[in-house]
Amino acid sequence: MKKGKKNQWSDHLFKVGCFVVVCGVFVWLSVTGVYSFLSNASYFRVKKVSFIGLNEKQTAEEISKKLMYDNIFSLDIANVAWGLRRAYPQFYDVAIIRNLPDELVVKVVLRKPRAQIKQKNFFLVDSEGVIVSDASERPFEEYIVIAGLKGMPSLSFGKTVRSAALASGLKLAEILSAHKDSLISLMPVSVRDTPIRINLDSYPSLYVYLDALELRFNSDSFHKQLKSLFDVVPSLGKKINQVKYIDLRFTDPAVSF
DSSP, X not given: OHHHHHHHHHHHHHHHHHHHHHHHHHHHHHHHHHHHHHHHOGGGBXXXXXXXXXXXHHHHHHHHHHHTTSBTTTOOHHHHHHHHXXXXXXXXXXXXXXXXXXXXXXXXXXXXXXXXXXXXXXEEEETTSBBOSOOXXXXXXXXXXXXXXXXXXXXXXXXXXXXXXXXXXXXHHHHHHHTHHHHHHHSOGGGTTSOEEEEXXXXXXXXXXXXTEXXXXXXXXXXXXXXXXXXXXXXXXXXXXXXXXXXXXSSSOEEEO
16 A cells, blocks of 8 residues: 555656656747847847937947947847947946837947147046047147146047146146136236146146246145135236236245236
C-alpha cells in the first residue's frame, strides 16, 4: 500500500515537473517572440528626432542622421547622451527620452559663455573654462576680455583651460557683468563705450581696465572690493577724469591721480 502511494506521489511530481517545464518553454518562446518583434518591427524604428534647447540646424541634422532608423528599444540612450556630450563640447548636458513608438526627444543644455580669452585670437569661454567658440580675429561684443594667461597651450574649440588665474578672472568677469550698468554709470563719459578688460599678468592681483582707467583687485572678496569701488567713486566727483588707478586690494582704497 505504501509502495502504491509512493508511486502515485512520484507520478504526481513528474506531471507537475512536466507542466512547469512546458510553462517555462511557453513563457520563453513568448518573451523571445515579443523581443524579436520589438527589435525588428519597422514600427519601432526611429523616424523622428526632436530637439529642445538646440537651435543650430546643422548640428541637429548631424545628430538626427546618427539616430534615425535605429530600433528605439535597442538604443542605449544613456550611452548615446554621453557620446553627444563628448562629440559636442558646447553641450553642458544631454538627456534623451523615448516617445513611443518612433520618436526620440533630445534635450540639450548649452554651455553659456561668461567671458572671452585673448590669446593671439579671441575665444569665448564658459564658467568651467571650456572654450565654446572657434577662434576669432576680432573680439566678441558684450563679453569681458580676459588677457595675460601664462603658459597656455594653443587654444581651440572644445578644450578646457585649467588655470587658477583664469578661474579667478572668470569669477570677477561674472561679477562685473552683473554690475556692469551700475559700474559704467559712475565712470567718465569718455570710457563708457569701451570694453571691460581683465589682465592676469600680475595674478593673484587682477587689473581691470576701462580704457586708460585701471582698477586693481586681488583674488579674494571681489564683492567686498566692488562695494569699496562704488563707495569711493562718487566721492571723487569730476576728479574721476584725472584718476590713473584705484587700488581696491586694501581695506581703504588707494586712488592715484
